[in-house]
Amino acid sequence: MLHMSRKIKVRSAIMAGAMLSTAPAFAHSDASHGVSFLAGLAHPLSGLDHLLAMLAVGFWAAQHKRSATWMLPAAFLLMMAAGAVAGMNHIQLPNLEAGIAASVAVLGLLIAYAVRMPAWAGAGLVSLFAILHGHAHGLELPAGTSPLLYGSGFMTATLLLLLAGLVAGMLAGRNAEGKAMRYTGAGIAAAGAMLLVGAA
Numbered sequence: 001m002l003h004m005s006r007k008i009k010v011r012s013a014i015m016a017g018a019m020l021s022t023a024p025a026f027a028h029s030d031a032s033h034g035v036s037f038l039a040g041l042a043h044p045l046s047g048l049d050h051l052l053a054m055l056a057v058g059f060w061a062a063q064h065k066r067s068a069t070w071m072l073p074a075a076f077l078l079m080m081a082a083g084a085v086a087g088m089n090h091i092q093l094p095n096l097e098a099g100i101a102a103s104v105a106v107l108g109l110l111i112a113y114a115v116r117m118p119a120w121a122g123a124g125l126v127s128l129f130a131i132l133h134g135h136a137h138g139l140e141l142p143a144g145t146s147p148l149l150y151g152s153g154f155m156t157a158t159l160l161l162l163l164a165g166l167v168a169g170m171l172a173g174r175n176a177e178g179k180a181m182r183y184t185g186a187g188i189a190a191a192g193a194m195l196l197v198g199a200a
Contacts, residue, residue, distance in 0.1 A: 036145040040153020043137055044161060049100050049195050050133055054158055056107035056188050057126050058165020059181060062173055063111065068119035073162040075123035080134035080158060081151070087138020088147050096136060097199040103129035105192025111185025114178060 044050045054076070061072040086093075093099070107129070109115075117125070137154050141147060172180040 036149035037153040039142050039145055040137075040150035040155075041157045043140065043150075043154045044157040048191065049104055050136070051161065052104050052188050052191055053100070053107060053129060053133055054161035055165035055168075056104065056111060056185075057129075058162045058167075059111050059169040059172075059184060059188075060107060060122075060126075061162075062166050062169025063114050063178070063181065064116055064119070064122065066119075068117075068122055069166070071119045071123050072126050073159075073166060076126045076130040076162065077155065077159060079127040079130040080137070081155060083131035083134025083136075084138035084151055084154070085134075086131075087135040088141055088151075090139070091135075093132065093135050096132060096139075098196060099132045100129075100136060101192055101195035101199045103132060103192070105189050105196055108185045108187070108189025108192050112182050112189055113185070114182060 044054060057073060057076045061069050064072065106125075116122075137151075141150055169181060172178065172184065
């Protein structure tokens with residue numbers, strides 16, 4: 001299982017890099033590399049919706065066993081890259097803000113009720129959410145920045161948030177039969193509901 005999870009992570013990283021490299025706006029290669037990367041790095045941290053969703057994926061993954069623990073974050077990271085490429089190419093998705101808010105609420109509920117799914121089903125669900133979040137990142141590409149470096153920045157931030165959620169979830173799950181995790185999930189769900197009301 002460990003060998004398999006390493007393969008999944010390596011393949012996900014390769015595919016995510018390949019997809020981001022297809023972004024169309026390489027004409028901005030004269031932009032400051034540092035500014036482009038830092039803009040991407042800061043983007044997932046600038047919105048409560050993105051921040052909570054990425055931490056929540058890590059929390060939820062911690063409630064699973066074996067390969068799903070790593071498959072869920074890997075699937076999120078990979079499909080977020082795909083969504084970002086779509087956003088950078090100005091492909092529109094309907095009700096994007098509501099979908100992002102709903103992803104936070106749903107993930108919170110999944111954590112609060114300690115819902116476990118087969119690895120493929122969980123990966124499919126977080127992949128759907130990841131496309132929405134990645135699409136928003138891509139649409140908000142700042143003018144004059146390199147899409148590749150901007151993408152590398154928000155992919156890095158996302159990876160760190162996923163890992164932070166995973167580690168925190170593993171630690172919280174050891175205490176009082178995971179009650180701390182469930183309360184955290186309830187709080188995330190409540191925040192998602194508020195975001196959904198605001199997006200309506």
